[in-house]
Amino acid sequence: MALPAPTTAPTTAERIRSACARAGGAMLAVEGLEPAPTPVHHLLDDGSFATTVPVDSALAATAVSAGAAGVHAVLELTDHAPLPLREPVRSLVWIQGRLRDVPMREVPALLDLVAAAEPNPALLQVNSGITDSGTTTEPEIRYALLRLEIESIVVADSTGAESVPLSALLGADPDPFCAMESCWLQHMESAHRDVVDRLASRLPMTLRRGRVRPLGLDRYGVQLRVEGDDGDHDVRLSFAKPVDDVTGLSQAIRVLMGCPFLNGLRARGV
Known part of the structure; x- marks a missing residue:
């Protein structure tokens, strides 16, 4: 029996996981609204993304007003080359789904869960503003914590575009060297x-x-x-x-x- 050919490149799902880990920022878009930056975009084990947007943005207000039904949204991740190339974008990832506000009672546990895997400084500014003494503070930017329930995932690069099932994404890991x-x-x-x-x-x-x-x-x-x-x-x-x-x-x-x-x-x- 012939031996399987050696793997010579990351799978599409692995590439997406690495892009998610590398992307320092991303954009969250809802039809009819200005896209909002989201510094946190963490894939959870249940197949949803924990994301953050400025708490005073129209997108955050729309997600809150939509209630349990949520609103259709697209999370766009851009994987930039680390060098100043003529074409600096290596790949684009679009994740579509239903965007919902995270109830306040669930925020602390979800923040702890995300921070354990990805200690992003932006997490400290999620629904923040109360100090230990009980006085309010005004951080430069405050974020609302949202959850994107995934419906489809598409990645595009110089070779073309390809959709990836959620199960493949959950079963993949980022490249061990992507942070470096x-x-x-x-x-x-x-x-x-x-x-x-x-x-x-x-x-x-x-x-x-x-x-x-x-x-x-x-x-x-x-x-x-x-x-x-x-x-x-x-x-x-x-x-x-x-x-x-x-x-x-x-x-x-x-x-x-x-x-x-x-x-x-x-x-x-x-």
Whole structure:
């Protein structure tokens, strides 16, 4: 019996989970209203998203007035490349569903649940304003906590658009390196251009004429963006097998580079 082919790229659900973890901000939209920024967008185990919007926004007021019926809304997440590319957006994720206000009695427990997995500073400004002494304070922005019951999920990138079932999203995890990816790629671009050049030598000759930039890094491989006169081209260089820690990642990149010192050892006398 033939062995299954090795996995060479994250699944669409994994890509979405990583985009959710990386996206520093997102927008929540309801028809007829101005979209509102939502700094918190956390997927819960029950298949809904905990989100926040400014408490004084029209969107928050609409969600409250809609009651248990909720209102149809779209959560848009934008995954930006960490480098100043000609086209900086790597992917867009649209999550549609019914948006409902979280009853005040449920807010503290839900905040604790989200904070345990994602300690976002914006959580401290949800329905806040009372200090321990009982006096009111006025934080710069106050947020209302809402819940988006998911009905559909679509992601679009340079390869096209694809819908993803909720069950697949719940069964996927963010890439283990997604929180560090931006810093690593920026450092690679600014301080280790030789690494990018060595990786670029793996590309087809027709793609080496453009400017090669690091685009992505995950447990399955490295993505490069080639900015050429004929447009942009994204290429994935896959590792021999997925990696799970920094040591494995470093070695896998050295293999892609064709480095003979796979364990990071220097030649004698160097």
